[in-house]
Amino acid sequence: xxxxxxxxxxxxxxxxxxxxxxxxxxxxxxxxxxxxxxxxxxxxxxxxxxxxxxxxxxxxxxxxxxxxxxxxxxxxxxxxxxxxxxxxxxxxxxxxxxxxxxxxxxxxxxxxxxxxxxxxxxxxxxxxxxxxxxxxxxxxxxxxxxxxxxxxxxxxxxxxxxxxxxxxxxxxxxxxxxxxxxxxxxxxxxxxxxxxxxxxxxxxxxxxxxxxxxxxxxxxxxxxxxxxxxxxxxxxxxxxxxxxxxxxxxxxxxxxxxxxxxxxxxxxxxxxxxxxxxxxxxxxxxxxxxxxxxxxxxxxxxxxxxxxxxxxxxxxxxxxxxxxxxxxxxxxxxxxxxxxxxxxxxxxxxxxxxxxxxxxxxxxxxxxxxxxxxxxxxxxxxxxxxxxxxxxxxxxxxxxxxxxxxxxxxxxxx
Amino acid sequence: xxxxxxxxxxxxxxxxxxxxxxxxxxxxxxxxxxxxxxxxxxxxxxxxxxxxxxxxxxxxxxxxxxxxxxxxxxxxxxxxxxxxxxxxxxxxxxxxxxxxxxxxxxxxxxxxxxxxxxxxxxxxxxxxxxxxxxxxxxxxxxxxxxxxxxxxxxxxxxxxxxxxxxxxxxxxxxxxxxxxxxxxxxxxxxxxxxxxxxxxxxxxxxxxxxxxxxxxxxxxxxxxxxxxxxxxxxxxxxxxxxxxxxxxxxxxxxxxxxxxxxxxxxxxxxxxxxxxxxxxxxxxxxxxxxxxxxxxxxxxxxxxxxxxxxxxxxxxxxxxxx
Numbered sequence: 041x042x043x044x045x046x047x048x049x050x051x052x053x054x055x056x057x058x059x060x061x062x063x064x065x066x067x068x069x070x071x072x073x074x075x076x077x078x079x080x081x082x083x084x085x086x087x088x089x090x091x092x093x094x095x096x097x098x099x100x101x102x103x104x105x106x107x108x109x110x111x112x113x114x115x116x117x118x119x120x121x122x123x124x125x126x127x128x129x130x131x132x133x134x135x136x137x138x139x140x141x142x143x144x145x146x147x148x149x150x151x152x153x154x155x156x157x158x159x160x161x162x163x164x165x166x167x168x169x170x171x172x173x174x175x176x177x178x179x180x181x182x183x184x185x186x187x188x189x190x191x192x193x194x195x196x197x198x199x200x201x202x203x204x205x206x207x208x209x210x211x212x213x214x215x216x217x218x219x220x221x222x223x224x225x226x227x228x229x230x231x232x233x234x235x236x237x238x239x240x241x242x243x244x245x246x247x248x249x250x251x252x253x254x255x256x257x258x259x260x261x262x263x264x265x266x267x268x269x270x271x272x273x274x275x276x277x278x279x280x281x282x283x284x285x286x287x288x289x290x291x292x293x294x295x296x297x298x299x300x301x302x303x304x305x306x307x308x309x310x311x312x313x314x315x316x317x318x319x320x321x322x323x324x325x326x327x328x329x330x331x332x333x334x335x336x337x338x339x340x341x342x343x344x345x346x347x348x349x350x351x352x353x354x355x356x357x358x359x360x361x362x363x364x365x366x367x368x369x370x371x372x373x374x375x376x377x378x379x380x381x382x383x384x385x386x387x388x389x390x391x392x393x394x395x396x397x398x399x400x401x402x403x404x405x406x407x408x409x410x411x412x413x414x415x416x417x418x419x420x421x422x423x424x425x426x427x428x429x430x431x432x433x434x435x436x437x438x439x440x441x442x443x444x445x446x447x448x449x450x451x452x453x454x
Numbered sequence: 455x456x457x458x459x460x461x462x463x464x465x466x467x468x469x470x471x472x473x474x475x476x477x478x479x480x481x482x483x484x485x486x487x488x489x490x491x492x493x494x495x496x497x498x499x500x501x502x503x504x505x506x507x508x509x510x511x512x513x514x515x516x517x518x519x520x521x522x523x524x525x526x527x528x529x530x531x532x533x534x535x536x537x538x539x540x541x542x543x544x545x546x547x548x549x550x551x552x553x554x555x556x557x558x559x560x561x562x563x564x565x566x567x568x569x570x571x572x573x574x575x576x577x578x579x580x581x582x583x584x585x586x587x588x589x590x591x592x593x594x595x596x597x598x599x600x601x602x603x604x605x606x607x608x609x610x611x612x613x614x615x616x617x618x619x620x621x622x623x624x625x626x627x628x629x630x631x632x633x634x635x636x637x638x639x640x641x642x643x644x645x646x647x648x649x650x651x652x653x654x655x656x657x658x659x660x661x662x663x664x665x666x667x668x669x670x671x672x673x674x675x676x677x678x679x680x681x682x683x684x685x686x687x688x689x690x691x692x693x694x695x696x697x698x699x700x701x702x703x704x705x706x707x708x709x710x711x712x713x714x715x716x717x718x719x720x721x722x723x724x725x726x727x728x729x730x731x732x733x734x735x736x737x738x739x740x741x742x743x744x745x746x747x748x749x750x751x752x753x754x755x756x757x758x759x760x761x762x763x764x765x766x767x768x769x770x771x772x773x774x775x776x
Binding site: 126 | 481482484485584594690725726
């Protein structure tokens with residue numbers, strides 16, 4: 041029984057010897073950007089789109105910000121909070137990055153926020169949309185350059201009632217915080233305008249067979265609002281069509297149900313799907329046309345909003361670094377500069393932060409159409425400069441609880 | 455001299471672990487902390503897999519219960535360590551006591567499947583019982599560990615040493631357990647359940663007690679884990695975590711306590727260090743698993759032991775009896 045001890049000790053000692061001699065030297069040099077994002081696991085493709093977007097921007101500016109070289113260190117979070125926290129520590133303590141960005145999942149965003157505040161290193165969240173990160177649980181050092189889940193839903197709910205004229209809508213949405221918030225925002229404004237949500241179905245995350253849910257959808261609805269993400273978004277439209285629902289009940293939804301991330305893999309079943317988001321690759325502004333062209337030339341695919349927001353996050357860092365003469369080591373000033381950034385001509389349109397730290401930006405209502413053989417999200421309506429609180433006074437809005445499975449309650453469900 | 459080598463090596467390893475904070479960067483130290491906590495889980499699973507021959511695929515459940523106890527008690531009730539620690543361990547033990555009643559009705563592959571299903575039940579609760587667990591968002595903002603030490607007031611010890619103490623305590627207790635007559639009975643059950651029954655042992659009860667003890671230590675690790683990450687979410691309870699712990703035991707060498715600990719360290723460091731250099735790190739980790747299974751089915755410790763001892767008849771492979 042003593043032999044295992046020896047064996048164990050050898051392993052431990054050799055490990056420690058190997059690790060001991062790696063001092064992390066801090067020297068003024070390049071601006072270091074630490075990126076934490078899933079590069080393996082279920083969301084790996086999203087992570088790839090994000091890194092692509094950032095890298096493309098850095099290439100355009102010759103890997104230089106405020107006359108300093110830029111170094112990017114990408115760390116794989118595997119889509120797991122514990123791993124993301126470990127990588128966060130590595131980037132801050134070993135690599136001594138001056139700014140961080142990344143992540144896809146809301147729970148990882150919530151896990152990292154208190155740590156980021158402790159480290160006092162600014163971190164950009166270009167994707168994570170959890171409402172409370174800039175509403176009821178803000179973090180000082182987190183700068184959200186993306187959006188809140190309910191931000192596109194607010195104007196969309198009212199628009200659907202007034203413009204499309206639907207009075208009764210059935211909802212089918214993935215059962216987690218992002219789904220609740222997208223649906224909650226939609227329900228609030230749709231019902232305030234006079235509409236009725238008559239049903240809410242919540243398939244769990246990772247559902248791929250929707251038949252049991254589709255069979256339950258109430259046929260007396262005027263339309264169906266669906267919120268799908270990634271793998272479920274790839275399958276849902278086809279199953280919706282196969283169930284014979286597409287001809288009877290028009291399909292609308294949250295932005296990710298039909299985003300550019302899934303469109304290339306979809307066919308005619310997705311046509312005419314209407315959804316709101318902060319971006320559409322089909323935007324006809326010169327900035328976006330140039331962006332899409334360059335992105336396609338480089339990566340041979342249409343940029344998703346993950347790519348656009350990460351590309352813009354790169355620019356965000358650059359603008360802030362320039363405004364303080366490249367002195368990014370002064371974290372407090374850097375953070376203040378990051379919060380002041382205004383970008384009038386991002387591919388997705390003009391952006392600036394509100395007092396709570398969430399971008400005020402355009403919301404595009406998009407319709408899936410076929411153009412030259414490809415599916416595109418044609419923009420059919422633009423809401424300019426929408427805040428996360430939309431038309432509500434922030435203080436009043438914050439008095440209501442965060443959108444959840446049970447809030448707003450379903451008054452018209454049977 | 456050759457006789458003394460093991461003791462010397464152990465002493466050096468222990469000294470190495472104790473002085474580690476003085477020589478290592480805080481990042482590497484955090485990996486070491488993580489490895490120590492995972493080592494506790496792996497050793498507790500070893501009691502089942504290595505000593506009793508029961509492959510459980512739901513061990514993350516106890517880790518999760520320990521961690522969620524800390525998350526809920528600290529953030530909602532402001533509880534301190536001396537409350538969360540016993541609560542986490544007691545709850546995990548209680549759940550193991552209930553799960554054991556269900557799981558131990560079966561053996562072999564069926565036991566594996568039932569533990570998997572029970573693990574998924576806990577995962578489902580973590581995901582769906584939103585009012586308690588905050589669901590998918592997880593519980594953030596677990597405060598740093600603070601201890602009220604008699605005479606010294608409130609202290610915030612370096613967490614690494616807390617994990618190290620937890621590791622040494624677990625190792626010591628489990629070592630006593632596996633060497634006790636009870637532990638030997640478990641080994642006997644692993645080798646031949648029917649023979650043990652013929653000899654008059656209450657086989658089911660022995661296995662049940664082993665199962666509950668393993669759950670208790672899993673919960674203990676969960677308590678430490680929650681303080682270490684400051685965050686709990688359903689990922690801590692999911693199947694992937696259970697599988698990873700199982701791999702740690704298999705890689706390090708089941709049935710040796712220290713083997714799983716080494717396996718835990720190896721996997722934690724491989725994952726984090728290799729992934730710095732390549733995003734294809736899963737391939738490398740996979741290759742390590744395959745090579746280990748092919749060349750030292752006894753795990754790393756088993757392999758080294760064998761090399762030290764010279765040729766030795768291999769112990770029989772783990773059988774999944776039906």
